[in-house]
Amino acid sequence: MAKATFEVPELTQYTEVPAIQPGAMAHSATFKAKEEFQKDLGFPGELVDDWQSKAIDKMGELLGRYRSLQVYMDACVKCGACTDKCHYFLGTKDPKNMPVARQDLMRKVYRRYFTWGGRLFPKLVGAEDFTKEVLDDWYCYFHQCSQCRRCSVFCPYGIDTAEISMAAREIMDSIGVGQKYCNEIIGKVYKIGNNLGLPGPALIDTLEGLEEDVYDETGVKVRYPIDEEGAEVLLVTPSADFFAEPHVDGLIGYGKVFHEAGISWTMSTHASEAANFGMFIGSYENMRRVAQRIREAAIQLKVKRIVFGECGHAWRVAYSFLNTLAGPWDFLDPRYPVPQHICEFTYELIQEGKLTFDKSENDDKVLTYHDSCNVARASRMGDMPGGQFEIPRAIIRATCNHFYDMDEDTIRDRTFCCGGGGGLLTDDLMEVRVKGAKPRLDALNNVIQEKGVTHMAAICAICKTQFSKVLPYYGMEMDQILSLHQLVSNAIVLTPGPDDEEEDEDDDLDGGDLDNDNEEMGDEAA
Amino acid sequence: MAFLTNFYAFLFYFAAFVLVSGLAFKIVQYSRTPAPLKIPTTPAPTKRSGVVFRMMREVVLFESLFRGNKWTWIFGWMFHFGLFLVTLRHLRYFMEPVPFLIQLVQPFGIYGGLAMIVGLAGLWIRRFYVDRVKYITSLSDHLILGLLVLIGCTGLLMKFVFHVDVVEIKTFYQGLYSFDIKPLPADPLLMLHLFLVASLMIIFPYSKLLHAPGLFFSPTRNQVDNPREQRHIAPWAKRLEQQ
Numbered sequence: 001m002a003k004a005t006f007e008v009p010e011l012t013q014y015t016e017v018p019a020i021q022p023g024a025m026a027h028s029a030t031f032k033a034k035e036e037f038q039k040d041l042g043f044p045g046e047l048v049d050d051w052q053s054k055a056i057d058k059m060g061e062l063l064g065r066y067r068s069l070q071v072y073m074d075a076c077v078k079c080g081a082c083t084d085k086c087h088y089f090l091g092t093k094d095p096k097n098m099p100v101a102r103q104d105l106m107r108k109v110y111r112r113y114f115t116w117g118g119r120l121f122p123k124l125v126g127a128e129d130f131t132k133e134v135l136d137d138w139y140c141y142f143h144q145c146s147q148c149r150r151c152s153v154f155c156p157y158g159i160d161t162a163e164i165s166m167a168a169r170e171i172m173d174s175i176g177v178g179q180k181y182c183n184e185i186i187g188k189v190y191k192i193g194n195n196l197g198l199p200g201p202a203l204i205d206t207l208e209g210l211e212e213d214v215y216d217e218t219g220v221k222v223r224y225p226i227d228e229e230g231a232e233v234l235l236v237t238p239s240a241d242f243f244a245e246p247h248v249d250g251l252i253g254y255g256k257v258f259h260e261a262g263i264s265w266t267m268s269t270h271a272s273e274a275a276n277f278g279m280f281i282g283s284y285e286n287m288r289r290v291a292q293r294i295r296e297a298a299i300q301l302k303v304k305r306i307v308f309g310e311c312g313h314a315w316r317v318a319y320s321f322l323n324t325l326a327g328p329w330d331f332l333d334p335r336y337p338v339p340q341h342i343c344e345f346t347y348e349l350i351q352e353g354k355l356t357f358d359k360s361e362n363d364d365k366v367l368t369y370h371d372s373c374n375v376a377r378a379s380r381m382g383d384m385p386g387g388q389f390e391i392p393r394a395i396i397r398a399t400c401n402h403f404y405d406m407d408e409d410t411i412r413d414r415t416f417c418c419g420g421g422g423g424l425l426t427d428d429l430m431e432v433r434v435k436g437a438k439p440r441l442d443a444l445n446n447v448i449q450e451k452g453v454t455h456m457a458a459i460c461a462i463c464k465t466q467f468s469k470v471l472p473y474y475g476m477e478m479d480q481i482l483s484l485h486q487l488v489s490n491a492i493v494l495t496p497g498p499d500d501e502e503e504d505e506d507d508d509l510d511g512g513d514l515d516n517d518n519e520e521m522g523d524e525a526a
Numbered sequence: 527m528a529f530l531t532n533f534y535a536f537l538f539y540f541a542a543f544v545l546v547s548g549l550a551f552k553i554v555q556y557s558r559t560p561a562p563l564k565i566p567t568t569p570a571p572t573k574r575s576g577v578v579f580r581m582m583r584e585v586v587l588f589e590s591l592f593r594g595n596k597w598t599w600i601f602g603w604m605f606h607f608g609l610f611l612v613t614l615r616h617l618r619y620f621m622e623p624v625p626f627l628i629q630l631v632q633p634f635g636i637y638g639g640l641a642m643i644v645g646l647a648g649l650w651i652r653r654f655y656v657d658r659v660k661y662i663t664s665l666s667d668h669l670i671l672g673l674l675v676l677i678g679c680t681g682l683l684m685k686f687v688f689h690v691d692v693v694e695i696k697t698f699y700q701g702l703y704s705f706d707i708k709p710l711p712a713d714p715l716l717m718l719h720l721f722l723v724a725s726l727m728i729i730f731p732y733s734k735l736l737h738a739p740g741l742f743f744s745p746t747r748n749q750v751d752n753p754r755e756q757r758h759i760a761p762w763a764k765r766l767e768q769q
Contacts, residue, residue, distance in 0.1 A: 020657050065762060067559040068745045074552070075740030078667050079602065080652065080659035081594030095661045104662065116732050117666070125733075126664035149746075152567045154594030156584065156602075157737055158746035160565065284562065288766065320564045320753045327757045337754040377567055380751055385569035413569060 006431045008473050009091060013446060014407070015439040017084040024094035025435075030143045031428050033178035040187035041286055044176035051175040052130050056113050058174045059106075059167075063114065065284075068163040073110045075157045076100060082151040082159075087416045088144050091435035096141045099151035099161040105137055106168055135177070142168040143179060144432050146424055147280065147313075148373035148417035165422070166282025173281055181426035182277045189290055193272045194239035200227075200269035206242050207267075214252060220494040222259045224251070224267075229301050231266035233258070236274045236294055236318075236339070237309025238461035247464055250310050250483025256492050257346050257485070260355050265307075271297035274314035275461065279321075280423035291317065291325035304332055306339040310483060312372035312460030313421060315341060319379035343459060344381050346488060347391045350398050357491040359401050365455045366402040367487070368447050369393055370440065370467075371415035372460035386412075392459055392484055399491040404451040410443040418458075420466030430469075437470045445474070457484045528709075531698070534720060535707045541727040548731025549739060556743040562760035570751035577750050584747060598652065605645030605674075611638025612681070619696045636685060643678045646671060670733065673722055680719035690716050 035045030048054055063070045082099040084090065089097040096102060104126070111118030111127035118127030128134060147162035172178065188197040198206075207224040214222045225231065235258075241251040258265045271294045278287025298306055306329075308318045318339045323329065329338040337344075349355050369392060381387040389412045396403050410416050419436030447453040458464055458481060467481035571577045583589040588606075592599045615635020618624045650671045653663045684690050690713045701708035710716070729735065742748065 017658075020661055022661075064559060065562065065760075067556060067561040067743060068565060070559050071556055071740045071743045071745075074736040075734070075744070077734045077737050078659070078662045078664075079591065079595075079598050079649075080656065080662065081591050081598055083658035083662065085594070095658065098658060098662065100662050117729075123665070124669070125666045149567060152746050154590055156588050156591040156594070157741045158567055158584075158590065158744040160567065160746050163565070284763065285766065288763075323753055323757045324563060324759050324763070339754075378565070380568055380570075380572075383572075385572060385751060388568065413567075 004431075004434065004473055006434075008434055009438045011438065011442050011445045011474060013442070015090055015410075015442045018090065018093040020095040020098075021093040022095055025088075025092045025097060025144060025432065026094070026140060028140055028144060028429065028432055030139075030424075030426060031180040032139075033180045033183040037180060037183040037187050038173070038176065038178050040190060041173070041178070041183055041281075041283070043173045043178055043183070047176045051135075051177075055130060055135075055171050055175050056109075058171045059110065060114070062167050062170065063110075066163065066167065068160065069167050072103070072157075072159045072163060073107055073114075076103060076107065076159055077156075079156065081154045081156065082161075085151050085154050086145075086161075087148070087150070087419060087439045088146070088432065088436045091419070091438040092144075092432070094144075096137070097144055099155075099159075102141055102145055102161055103159065103164050105134070105141055106164055109134065135172075138168050139172060139177060142172070143424065143429065144436075146373070146417045146419065146421035146436070148421055149377040150373065150414070150417065153377060153413055162422070166279070168282075169280070169423075170282035173283065178281070179423060181428070182280050182423040186277050186281070186286055186290065189273055189277075189293070193270055193293070195273050195275055195277065196239040196242075198239055198242060198272065200272075203242055203267075203269055203272055210248070210252060210255070214255070218494050220259070220496050222252075222255045222494065224255045225265065226267040227269055227301065228264075228266040231264045231301060231303055233263055233265040233305045233307050234271070234294075234298050234301055234303040235265050235267050235307050235309060235342070236271055236297075236314075237267065237342075238274045238311040238314060239272055240461040240465060241309055242272075244461075244465065245468070246479065246481060246483050246486055247310075247461055249486035249489060251485075253483065253485030253487075253489030253492070254309060254342055256489055256494060257342070257349065257355065259497070260492060260495060261345075261349050266301055266303070268297035268301060270300065274308050274311045274318065276314060276317040277423060279313060279317050287317065287321070288325045291322055294322070295326040298329075298332065305336050306332065307342055307345050308339050309342050310459035310461065310485060312374040312462060314461075315372075315459075316374040316378040341381050341391075342485065343391050343395060344387075346395055346485070347382070350395065355398075356493040357399050357488075358493055359399060359491055361490045362400040362487055363402070365400065365482075365487075366404065366451065366453045367396055367400050367482075368404055368406050368444065368451075368453045368456050369396055369411075369484075370406075370418070370444075370456050370458040370463060370481075371411050371413075372458055372463050373415060373417040373421060375459060376415045377413050389413075392457075395484060396457060396487060399487045404447050404453055406443040406447050410439065416440040416443070418460070418463040418466040419470065421460075421462050425462050425466060433466060434470050434473045437466065437474075441471070441474050441476070444476075448476075455480050455482050457482045457487060459484045530712060530717070531707060531710045534710055534717075534724075535698075535702060537721070537724045538702060541724040545727040545730055552731055552736060553739050556739065560760035560762060561745040561749070562763045564749055564751075564753040564758050565745050566749040566751050567746040568751060570749065572751050574750055577748055581742070581748060584741060597648070601645045601648030601652070603645070604641045605649065608638040608640070608642030608645060611635050612642060612678075614638075619692075619699050622696075622700060639678055639682050639685070643675065643682065646675050646678065650675070666733065670729075670735070673726055677719060677722045677726065680715050680722070684713075684715050684719065688713070688715055 145165040152160035
């Protein structure tokens with residue numbers, strides 16, 4: 001069990017709605033971005049002198065830029081339908097983590113400066129001046145929202161707290177109050193090309209290692225190409241896929257699928273990141289700048305299709321925004337949607353009968369599936385609404401014999417966020433992350449007890465990292481979370497390519513390669 | 527009584543002006559503000575016709591609220607549907623001749639009035655007894671509920687207990703169309719009822735009652751899920767591309 005400096009909630013059979021505990025999470029403070037990280041993104045380095053009027057001007061600007069913000073500031077009737085829907089409220093009991101109360105942190109400022117009611121009768125309508133205390137509350141609670149959109153499902157007006165969190169973060173960035181985690185990462189994408197700051201040579205090296213590993217394990221040469229001009233498909237995947245567990249097992253799976261499909265593909269050192277943290281901070285300009293890298297890579301590598309790896313918020317930006325931010329994609333093959341999800345890609349091949357699976361390879365596991373929030377509620381896969389739920393499940397059923405869904409109230413568009421999305425996947429927010437994971441883990445624990453589930457598959461880099469980190473707090477094992485394409489990777493039956501046969505012929509002619517292979521096998525055995 | 531009649535005539539001209547111009551301003555504001563990104567809450571319809579159907583379910587049945595909270599849905603839907611019937615019933619004061627459908631709806635309007643009060647009472651009770659809802663309630667939420675309850679109660683009292691001369695009321699409103707101010711019955715209940723209704727009309731464009739037009743402009747509900755098929759770009763975002 002991981003050590004915690006805070007009380008880890010106890011799992012319950014069904015997630016109960018707690019009584020409110022005002023101020024329960026008021027101490028949560030994610031690290032602020034230092035000047036250098038702010039400057040990279042075009043934000044002031046520290047709190048500007050006349051921050052209050054600057055912030056109100058910025059709010060006015062955003063109200064004119066985003067219809068969502070303008071309508072959502074006005075429309076809420078405080079019906080309370082959202083109050084028990086946020087995983088952070090359910091896990092922390094802090095009433096300011098109820099979606100409506102989180103929105104009200106901004107709404108009270110909006111009312112004070114932008115409505116007659118708030119200007120004339122602030123007390124009556126709950127309007128407040130934008131004071132330093134209010135700003136501190138903003139920083140605290142707008143960094144306890146993972147922008148998962150669960151609240152927006154149940155709101156009679158579709159009010160999406162994510163829109164408001166994003167706007168609040170953009171306003172704070174514009175007056176010099178940024179979050180270190182998000183802003184430092186975006187800076188890394190600009191300088192190096194991905195969130196983790198892995199330079200090109202490191203990626204190339206890692207992928208060569210992967211090729212060797214897969215060859216050793218399967219005897220089939222599966223390629224993991226990068227920066228290969230003229231490939232059919234550009235794969236854009238979260239940089240965690242390059243080395244973190246269980247992410248990398250997913251990447252191994254993608255490679256095997258491409259191998260079996262016989263479709264040439266490549267990754268890119270320039271666009272070596274699927275995630276787009278520009279969305280988390282609500283900055284259209286930064287989101288666009290990150291997205292443009294994918295366009296540049298696609299042009300440079302002369303690919304015909306773009307496929308995205310497993311990543312939740314990334315898939316939202318890819319599916320819903322990429323055409324807006326970096327389109328039009330008229331130079332790509334018009335027969336395929338741009339971009340495609342790796343699950344759509346794999347699913348299509350399964351439908352066409354081009355993949356063979358030995359499901360017994362996954363018989364040591366009983367699976368459940370976690371719908372990642374932004375895939376579930378902010379995107380789609382395939383032609384039909386809801387394909388984002390059915391396609392990943394169809395892939396699991398094609399590759400595993402034992403699969404059970406979690407409680408209906410906690411999956412599909414009612415899925416709970418893992419607790420680490422939206423720019424909260426940082427150690428300085430560990431308490432929020434652990435407590436926010438409770439509703440998901442209640443449901444997981446339930447299928448573990450009742451159905452004997454051993455593993456949960458996910459298609460999001462944040463979910464995977466978050467669960468590996470928080471599962472131990474609840475007495476579970478960190479490796480109970482898997483990449484969906486890891487299941488594909490385990491079960492797929494690989495066809496030896498011409499390379500592999502050549503290898504054999506070479507072996508007959510020259511014992512050199514064989515010796516090398518034996519050495520490597522010996523290393524592994526040792 | 528001439529003073530009261532004149533006062534109410536002025537009040538309703540003013541209230542109607544505020545309601546219409548205030549709502550028109552908000553509707554123009556909402557429709558002119560771009561929605562730069564595709565943000566429908568998915569699964570969402572992939573065709574415009576599907577979106578119309580989704581919006582109809584939201585407007586008529588409160589589908590999302592039904593999924594969110596059954597008690598709030600029951601009371602909220604009762605109130606709104608009741609109010610709808612009551613409004614239809616009241617149209618007879620504003621139309622001559624009274625259309626057949628409005629004649630037909632008259633008795634249902636009374637049930638609507640009762641349903642409205644029960645619904646409002648349920649919603650109000652939640653604001654005291656559910657700690658989460660209590661936390662998010664501000665004074666204005668209570669006042670708006672109180673206003674609506676009082677409007678309903680004064681109306682029902684006039685129907686069932688203290689009858690007023692409805693023919694004279696109709697004459698008064700018909701007169702307002704042609705700026706011909708006819709006497710209004712000097713009944714205290716009626717005075718209160720009409721004053722509260724005028725207040726409701728005045729606060730409508732400046733309060734949370736904007737949820738009514740707001741729903742139609744909510745991008746999470748009214749957008750088509752087709753971002754890969756059709757490029758969606760706002761004018762201000764387009765300008766970024768030309769830089």
